[in-house]
Amino acid sequence: MALDLSGRAYLKQRWAARAALLAAGLALLVPLLYGGVGGVLLLLAGAAGLAVSAVAVWWTLTLRGPLRWVAALVAMTVPAALVALFAATLFWSLLASVALWTVAVWSGRYALRGTGSSRVRVMRERKAPPVRRPFLIMNPRSGGGKVVQFALKEKAEALGAEVVLLDPEQQQDVTALARKAVANGADLLGVAGGDGTQALVAAVAAEHDLPFLVISAGTRNHFAMDLGLDREDPSTCLDALTDGVELRVDLGFAGERPFVNNASFGAYAAIVQSPGYRDDKIGTSLELLPDLLLGEQGPQLTARAADTTLETPQAVLISNNVYRTDDPFGLGYRDRLDGGVLGVLGIRVDNAAQAAALLLAPHPHGLTILTATEVVVDADRAEIEAGLDGEALLLPAPVRCRIAPGALRVRVPRRRPGVPRRKARLDWRRLRKLAASVGRTAVHHRHHQR
Numbered sequence: 001m002a003l004d005l006s007g008r009a010y011l012k013q014r015w016a017a018r019a020a021l022l023a024a025g026l027a028l029l030v031p032l033l034y035g036g037v038g039g040v041l042l043l044l045a046g047a048a049g050l051a052v053s054a055v056a057v058w059w060t061l062t063l064r065g066p067l068r069w070v071a072a073l074v075a076m077t078v079p080a081a082l083v084a085l086f087a088a089t090l091f092w093s094l095l096a097s098v099a100l101w102t103v104a105v106w107s108g109r110y111a112l113r114g115t116g117s118s119r120v121r122v123m124r125e126r127k128a129p130p131v132r133r134p135f136l137i138m139n140p141r142s143g144g145g146k147v148v149q150f151a152l153k154e155k156a157e158a159l160g161a162e163v164v165l166l167d168p169e170q171q172q173d174v175t176a177l178a179r180k181a182v183a184n185g186a187d188l189l190g191v192a193g194g195d196g197t198q199a200l201v202a203a204v205a206a207e208h209d210l211p212f213l214v215i216s217a218g219t220r221n222h223f224a225m226d227l228g229l230d231r232e233d234p235s236t237c238l239d240a241l242t243d244g245v246e247l248r249v250d251l252g253f254a255g256e257r258p259f260v261n262n263a264s265f266g267a268y269a270a271i272v273q274s275p276g277y278r279d280d281k282i283g284t285s286l287e288l289l290p291d292l293l294l295g296e297q298g299p300q301l302t303a304r305a306a307d308t309t310l311e312t313p314q315a316v317l318i319s320n321n322v323y324r325t326d327d328p329f330g331l332g333y334r335d336r337l338d339g340g341v342l343g344v345l346g347i348r349v350d351n352a353a354q355a356a357a358l359l360l361a362p363h364p365h366g367l368t369i370l371t372a373t374e375v376v377v378d379a380d381r382a383e384i385e386a387g388l389d390g391e392a393l394l395l396p397a398p399v400r401c402r403i404a405p406g407a408l409r410v411r412v413p414r415r416r417p418g419v420p421r422r423k424a425r426l427d428w429r430r431l432r433k434l435a436a437s438v439g440r441t442a443v444h445h446r447h448h449q450r
Helices: 007-062 066-111 152-158 174-183 195-207 222-226 234-241 267-272 281-293 352-360 428-436 441-449
Strands: 125-127 134-138 162-165 188-192 211-215 244-254 257-259 262-266 302-305 308-311 315-320 342-347 367-372 374-378 383-388 391-396 399-413
Touching: 007 066, 007 281, 007 352, 007 428, 066 428, 134 152, 134 174, 134 211, 152 162, 152 234, 174 188, 174 195, 188 195, 195 211, 195 222, 195 244, 195 257, 195 399, 211 222, 211 234, 234 244, 234 399, 244 262, 244 315, 257 383, 262 267, 262 399, 267 281, 267 383, 302 342, 308 367, 315 374, 342 374, 342 399
Parallel strands: 134 162, 134 188, 188 211, 211 399
Antiparallel strands: 125 244, 244 257, 244 399, 262 315, 262 383, 302 308, 302 374, 315 342, 342 367, 374 399, 383 391
């Protein structure tokens, strides 16, 4: 896509690009000019302080005993000391620098509007045929009791749905409940509960090509968030039964187990398997992390995706479509759920220096981010600890993760909050070209090149 070629709009974009570059340059120069040589030394000290903090965090996670607490103290005090030092010496210049950087970001994003650098194709909405026998499974304990708090059972039954409340005192097979409902003639399946339960019932809906209703009554509701549903009031999700549209979305599988968000392997998955994790998450994590991160305990993983092989990563996250990684305000979001790909994120950090590089380097060696349609995770043991949508499982190795494109028909309300739009990525190279262009010749030239 090209820039907006209307003369007035393009002129505004060009001058916005120039303003962004000027403001960014001044944001860097003001503290240096204000502080002189001392300002340069302070900036160097700040970079060194970040590196020391990263090393201290690594030691906090990998050491035990008194040294761990010393490292934790360093990890907390060094950033605090740097903030105090900068505030005492460069306070006003830093305020000016932050203001200038804000102008640079705003101007840069305005200049890049319409360039295609941040546009995301919206998931297509389809007409939703009426349903006659909706069947909903609700977990009364999920999300701190949202099912009861929002009277979801009563509201769903008033709309003609059959509702089964899970018994908190016993383990129930939600897959079997969903299959039985289909056998009895249900023409829509839905869940008010956590994402792990959502995935299990969604797989049954996909198997029978039935619409699936997501009710945001879980704790985090990541799947509902990426569908653009209201996470504050889950009862609004029931509007989909009377005024809804359908989205065709992908479904992930780890072996034969479905997931709607992600499958994690490695340190985190091993920690959540521990019997003491539920009662003492922090204590259990601190006890197990040293051996897991240093490779003295836990599986030795290998992950193969397309032409890339990850050797002995400490953690591998495989997601149903891709999480945002280039937008600090959009981390945890997926722009779409129908891209037909798995997102893959692998981390391997062997020492304190690599931990510092993970924080400071623009493209750290220990971080791998890619996409694939299939990922095979293997280990040096017969079973691998995994976390699927927050549920702790043991899966037989190797685990083949795959994406089933468009497998799931999700029914959502026609009117819903939606997913926050991705902010335009600041591509400084494009900004420089736009700012340097004269008239409209350069824009037309780039347009024809595309």
